[in-house]
Amino acid sequence: MATTKTAGPWKDCLQVLEDGHRSSGIYLIKPTTNRLMQVWCDHQEGPSGWTVIQRRQDGSVNFFRTWESYKQGFGNIDGEYWLGLENIYWLTNQDNYKLRIVMEDWQGRRVFAEYDDFRVEAEGDFYRLRLGHYHGNAGDSLSWHNGKQFTTLDRDRDLYLGNCAHYQKGGWWYYTCAHSNLNGVWYKGGHYRSKYQDGVYWAEFRGGAYSLKRVMMMIRPNQILL
Numbered sequence: 001m002a003t004t005k006t007a008g009p010w011k012d013c014l015q016v017l018e019d020g021h022r023s024s025g026i027y028l029i030k031p032t033t034n035r036l037m038q039v040w041c042d043h044q045e046g047p048s049g050w051t052v053i054q055r056r057q058d059g060s061v062n063f064f065r066t067w068e069s070y071k072q073g074f075g076n077i078d079g080e081y082w083l084g085l086e087n088i089y090w091l092t093n094q095d096n097y098k099l100r101i102v103m104e105d106w107q108g109r110r111v112f113a114e115y116d117d118f119r120v121e122a123e124g125d126f127y128r129l130r131l132g133h134y135h136g137n138a139g140d141s142l143s144w145h146n147g148k149q150f151t152t153l154d155r156d157r158d159l160y161l162g163n164c165a166h167y168q169k170g171g172w173w174y175y176t177c178a179h180s181n182l183n184g185v186w187y188k189g190g191h192y193r194s195k196y197q198d199g200v201y202w203a204e205f206r207g208g209a210y211s212l213k214r215v216m217m218m219i220r221p222n223q224i225l226l
Helices: 013-018 067-072 085-092 164-168
Strands: 025-032 035-042 050-056 097-104 110-115 118-120 129-131 134-136 214-221
Touching: 013 025, 013 035, 013 050, 013 214, 025 085, 035 085, 050 085, 067 085, 085 118, 097 118
Parallel strands: none
Antiparallel strands: 025 035, 035 050, 050 214, 097 110, 097 214, 110 134, 118 129
16 A cells, blocks of 8 residues: 655654655755754665755855854755754754765765764753764764864854864864864865865865865664664
């Protein structure tokens, strides 16, 4: 007997998939009774059912933004975007989620880093990062940031003497300052020259002076898909 597809909204993209919608695209998510958000659901990255919370691919969106902008989200859902810290908070605190970060360099090499637990705390704790164990083939450039609060150009919560967001041109869970900076400047071609390490980089993959071509951060509940 065929199941009837509903029009949503859904809890997350895994629920979208389980409801019979198997095409990647924009869907309406409702993790709480009073919070609606549009997200990109990725059903190509195995296993399917990923909710995309960040994407970099062409430099079309400026990621050097204020706290309020990072809180609310910005960009284009079908292109470069940041879902918003408040949205990420509500999503990751409704269930036990894992994080997968897929990266591609300018030579076409594609790698991933996955963390078996991922959530952020509420705004009162400056969206502090909580990470589980790493596995993947990209190298672990995010665990160094585990337990750190989010920093933007106008809200300095890192442990560096200056503001890491100012030097690295993005918002991130900076420490002193970064082993990864996926919200930095998208430099075309990979290797870049700058006064600071401010590209879209993952230190364990191509180093801090190499800006990646494509990056996607996505989450999925920690459960077995039948």
